[in-house]
Amino acid sequence: MLSIKNLHASVEEKIIIKGLNLEVKPGEVHAIMGPNGAGKSTLGYVLSGRDGYEVSEGEVTLNGKDLLDLEVEERAREGLFLAFQYPVEIPGVSNMEFMKESVNAMREQRGEDPLTAAEFLKKAKDACKQVQLPLDFLKRGVNEGFSGGEKKRNEIMQMILLEPKLCILDESDSGLDVDALQVVADGVNSQRDGERSFIVVTHYQRLLDYIKPDFVHILADGKIVKSGDASLALEVEKSGYAFLGKAYEEAEA
Amino acid sequence: MSQWLEQVIDGAALDDYLAPVRQQALTQLKNDGWPKRRNESWINTPLTPVEKRNVAIATQADSVPVPNIDNLNALDIVFVDGVLVTQINTLDVPEGMAITSLNVDDAATQQAIASVFGQVKPTRHLFGRVNDALCQHGVFINVADGAKVTKPIRIVNLATKNVDAHTRVLVKLGNASSAVIIEQGSGDTDSLTTAFAEYDIADDAHLEHYRFAMFTGSAKQLGGSHFMLHDRSTLNSTLVGYGSELSRLDVDMHHAGEFANAKMNAIYLLAEGELFDLHSTIEHAMPNGTTEENARGIVGDKARAVFNGRIHIHRDAQKTLAELNNRNLLLSRRGVINTKPELEIYADDVRCAHGATVAEIEGEALYYMLTRGVPRSKALVMLNFGFIQELINDMPNAAIRDWLLPVLSERFAHMEVK
Numbered sequence: 320m321l322s323i324k325n326l327h328a329s330v331e332e333k334i335i336i337k338g339l340n341l342e343v344k345p346g347e348v349h350a351i352m353g354p355n356g357a358g359k360s361t362l363g364y365v366l367s368g369r370d371g372y373e374v375s376e377g378e379v380t381l382n383g384k385d386l387l388d389l390e391v392e393e394r395a396r397e398g399l400f401l402a403f404q405y406p407v408e409i410p411g412v413s414n415m416e417f418m419k420e421s422v423n424a425m426r427e428q429r430g431e432d433p434l435t436a437a438e439f440l441k442k443a444k445d446a447c448k449q450v451q452l453p454l455d456f457l458k459r460g461v462n463e464g465f466s467g468g469e470k471k472r473n474e475i476m477q478m479i480l481l482e483p484k485l486c487i488l489d490e491s492d493s494g495l496d497v498d499a500l501q502v503v504a505d506g507v508n509s510q511r512d513g514e515r516s517f518i519v520v521t522h523y524q525r526l527l528d529y530i531k532p533d534f535v536h537i538l539a540d541g542k543i544v545k546s547g548d549a550s551l552a553l554e555v556e557k558s559g560y561a562f563l564g565k566a567y568e569e570a571e572a
Numbered sequence: 573m574s575q576w577l578e579q580v581i582d583g584a585a586l587d588d589y590l591a592p593v594r595q596q597a598l599t600q601l602k603n604d605g606w607p608k609r610r611n612e613s614w615i616n617t618p619l620t621p622v623e624k625r626n627v628a629i630a631t632q633a634d635s636v637p638v639p640n641i642d643n644l645n646a647l648d649i650v651f652v653d654g655v656l657v658t659q660i661n662t663l664d665v666p667e668g669m670a671i672t673s674l675n676v677d678d679a680a681t682q683q684a685i686a687s688v689f690g691q692v693k694p695t696r697h698l699f700g701r702v703n704d705a706l707c708q709h710g711v712f713i714n715v716a717d718g719a720k721v722t723k724p725i726r727i728v729n730l731a732t733k734n735v736d737a738h739t740r741v742l743v744k745l746g747n748a749s750s751a752v753i754i755e756q757g758s759g760d761t762d763s764l765t766t767a768f769a770e771y772d773i774a775d776d777a778h779l780e781h782y783r784f785a786m787f788t789g790s791a792k793q794l795g796g797s798h799f800m801l802h803d804r805s806t807l808n809s810t811l812v813g814y815g816s817e818l819s820r821l822d823v824d825m826h827h828a829g830e831f832a833n834a835k836m837n838a839i840y841l842l843a844e845g846e847l848f849d850l851h852s853t854i855e856h857a858m859p860n861g862t863t864e865e866n867a868r869g870i871v872g873d874k875a876r877a878v879f880n881g882r883i884h885i886h887r888d889a890q891k892t893l894a895e896l897n898n899r900n901l902l903l904s905r906r907g908v909i910n911t912k913p914e915l916e917i918y919a920d921d922v923r924c925a926h927g928a929t930v931a932e933i934e935g936e937a938l939y940y941m942l943t944r945g946v947p948r949s950k951a952l953v954m955l956n957f958g959f960i961q962e963l964i965n966d967m968p969n970a971a972i973r974d975w976l977l978p979v980l981s982e983r984f985a986h987m988e989v990k
Contacts, residue, residue, distance in 0.1 A: 367943050370935060395945035407940040411958020420954065421944035428945070460958070461940075477944060 320345050320516045321485055326377035328365045335361040337541035338377070343485065346513040350527055350552060351520045353538035354560045359520045360404055362538070363489045367401045368394050381485060395421075396428040398484030402474040402491050409461035414473065417461050418443060422480055446479040450506045467494040475506035486510070487518045492526035504529030524556035574606040574619075577702075579627035584705040589682040590674075593690035597704035600695060607698065614698075616878045616910040617849040621792055621818045622764065629706070630655050630735045638728055639758060644971040646724040646754065649711055653730070654737025654765070656709040668719025668749070674710040674740060685712045688742040692770035692800040694853075697822050699794035703738045703766045710740030713753070715777075717746035724752040724780075724969070729767045731759025731791045741769035745777040745805075752780040752969070755797065760789030760816070767795040773805040775829065780968055781809040784976075787816045788846065796822035801861070803829035810967050811838040812976065814983070815846025815875055823852040827861035827889070834862070837963040840869035841980060842877055842907075843987050849878035854896070856889035859919075863894040868959055872987040873904035882914040883924060890921045898928040901956055904990040933989060953985050960984070 321343040328336040335358045343349050353359050365372045366379065368391040379386040381397055389397065409417070422442070423433040434442070447454055450472040462470050471491055478486055491503055507517065507530050519530055527535070527549065535551040536543045539560070545551065584598050606623070607614045633652035647665070649658045660673050672681055674689075693700050715721060727741050745751055755769055765787065773779050779799070787793040793816065799807055813821060825834045840848045854863050863883065871877045881896045900909045913926040934955060941951040960980065967973050 369939055390948075391939060391942035392945050392948060392951075395943050401943050403940070407937050409937045409940070409955065409958065411962050412941075412954045416954065417941065417944070417946070420946045420950055421941075424945040424947060481944065 320382060322380045324378050326379060327375045329373050329375060330371060335541055336365060339542055343516045345516055348517045348519060348532045350532035350535045351518060351538050352535060352552060352555055357538045358541045359538055360489055363401050363487045363520060366487060367391060396425060400478050400481055400483035400486045402478060402488045404490040404493060406462045406470040406474055408463050410463045412461050413458055414461050415457040418477060418480055425481055442480060446476045449479055449509060450476045451502050452476055468499040471495060471503055475503055479506060479510060485516045489520045490522060492521055500529060524552040527552045574623040576622050576625040576627060577606050580702055583627055589686060590689055594705050597701040601701050617820055628735045633657055636730055636732055641972060641975045644724060646726040648726050648728060650728045651709060651739045653732055653735050654709055654739055666721045666723045668716045669721045670714040672712050674712060684714060685742060688744050688770050688772050692772055693768060693798040694824055697796055699766045700768055700796055703740060703768045707738040707740045713743045715745045715749040715751050717749060719749045721751045724754055726754040726756060729757035729765055731763035731765050734762045737765045739767045743771045745773045745779055747774045748776040750778040754782040756784040757793060758786040759791040762790040764792045769797045771799045773799060773801050773807060775803040775805060778806045783811045785813045785821055787819055788814050790817045792818040794820050798824040800826050800828050801832035801834060804831045807834045808968060809836045813840040813848045813850060815842035815848035819847060820849040826855045827858050830858045831860045836865045837966055838867040839960055839963050840877055841983050842871050842875035844873045844875060846875045851880045853882045856885045856892045859888060859890045861892050865896045866963060867898045868963055870901045870984060871907040871909055873990050874906045876908040879911045885917045885919050885922055887918040889919045892922040894924045896926040899959060900930045902930060902932050903987060952989060953981060957981055957984055
């Protein structure tokens with residue numbers, strides 16, 4: 320599915336990712352944890368192709384395609400989905416209009432006909448129900464005036480509609496209470512079908528109680544410094560990142 | 573003095589019932605002459621395209637196809653190259669409303685016309701004066717007290733050949749009456765149109781107003797819409813401007829009564845190399861008035877938008893609420909915006925706000941949309957059109973909304989982002 324080899328990336332000439340390797344196979348859930356400033360969010364931005372995030376070394380392929388060679392929207396159409404930590408508010412563009420364009424762009428990529436308004440509406444309503452977003456959120460400006468929790472649920476709603484191959488969830492748990500966390504996690508879990516892969520980026524282990532990872536990686540100072548199974552997350556939960564020793568100190572420096 | 577203005581002054585005739593106003597305008601034109609280069613009112617809007625023109629007035633015009641607004645069941649009054657081509661006396665005028673040409677013999681009607689002609693529009697506007705002096709074609713719309721006229725009246729100015737067109741619209745809304753008036757203009761050939769409209773809105777009356785100033789190319793338009801608001805009257809106005817070689821609108825809203833409420837939304841979409849200038853002045857002369865003005869525009873490559881929004885709150889205008897906002901989006905480093913919101917307050921118990929912003933393409937929102945696979949060109953339209961669309965959605969008339977949205981988004985979609 321996704322293969323990252325020796326990735327180096329920088330923002331404004333500051334090197335953030337320093338030789339990252341990761342292999343994600345179809346259907347797998349990988350959690351990436353790490354202290355603040357380790358480069359967790361940067362990884363999502365680099366993979367999605369955000370302007371200003373320069374890759375200086377390494378390679379990334381998605382289903383065999385050179386991801387780094389593609390534009391942002393092409394990566395999305397290849398099946399990459401990034402759920403934002405801070406979803407962007409776009410007043411004046413309705414959620415519905417936005418998602419209809421997105422869904423139809425994906426369909427075009429797959430050689431399918433665009434959905435009619437009625438067909439789309441039905442799908443969108445179902446997706447809203449799944450994440451417990453009131454239907455009038457479809458008519459509102461994208462994320463405009465949404466609470467933190469509503470924004471996160473809106474991200475998952477989009478993910479359900481777009482049916483991506485690889486989902487990167489960037490701190491989808493931050494700012495959520497337990498109930499909202501459950502809704503987000505249920506939304507994600509409903510999309511696990513043995514084919515779709517997930518990278519769950521989080522600071523806390525809490526989310527992983529709800530979304531069970533196959534692998535847990537600790538990211539510190541731009542590299543994965545330790546990998547393991549779900550028990551690694553519990554270890555972090557118990558003793559913090561200090562157990563990483565040298566790598567942690569570097570990240571803090 | 574410019575060659576053109578000299579010819580204007582020479583060509584003016586003072587032989588009708590409007591002579592006193594025409595005479596006053598001529599005197600002001602002679603005394604003030606052509607604006608100097610550093611004249612504040614024209615400093616960002618060069619008048620060179622008019623300066624060396626020769627005055628030419630059309631005496632007759634053919635009927636030409638009038639741009640349609642789908643599903644809008646309006647009563648159309650059409651001027652072609654400054655000539656009124658609609659037979660006013662054949663119109664099926666809604667009950668409670670009277671429409672006459674300015675060329676009338678009846679003394680009572682002449683008197684009613686003279687009570688509006690040049691009485692709402694301030695005398696300072698250069699091309700307003702020219703229109704005062706020269707306009708021969710115009711209509712007077714009189715709405716009786718208490719009449720609620722829902723059928724929109726659409727006044728269309730079409731520029732089709734190289735002449736000067738001076739048309740006038742005068743509207744008198746009686747007490748507690750209401751009307752919907754649309755002023756629409758278009759043309760792209762070398763031409764000059766001064767279309768001025770004056771609205772006298774009596775106590776408790778309501779005017780729904782639109783001005784679609786869609787002149788492009790070498791069609792020069794210099795016009796204005798001017799409103800006098802009496803006690804508890806309300807105005808809801810939407811302006812839409814395209815740019816051309818020279819395009820300028822002057823708007824005045826004068827709160828002459830208490831508790832009046834004026835709302836104006838203005839939209840401009842300027843394609844490559846176009847110029848559009850909106851000067852608006854809001855006079856709060858009386859207490860308890862409310863004004864809300866939102867001007868929003870998108871400025872393309874090498875285009876220029878000029879916005880001057882002045883709110884003047886007189887000493888007696890206590891408890892005024894006035895807000896004015898101008899938002900701009902630049903599509904290119906070579907686009908220019910000259911924006912100047914002005915607040916002048918002499919009363920001490922008022923709430924006022926003004927502001928102006930100039931933005932470039934929102935990188936973060938664009939990125940967000942791209943990560944959802946939306947094509948770049950479509951994302952740009954959806955994103956950057958949102959703030960314009962808000963004003964389109966704010967228009968009270970659904971048929972006009974449904975017509976305008978695709979027209980404007982199409983225009984924007986063809987504007988290049990550089």
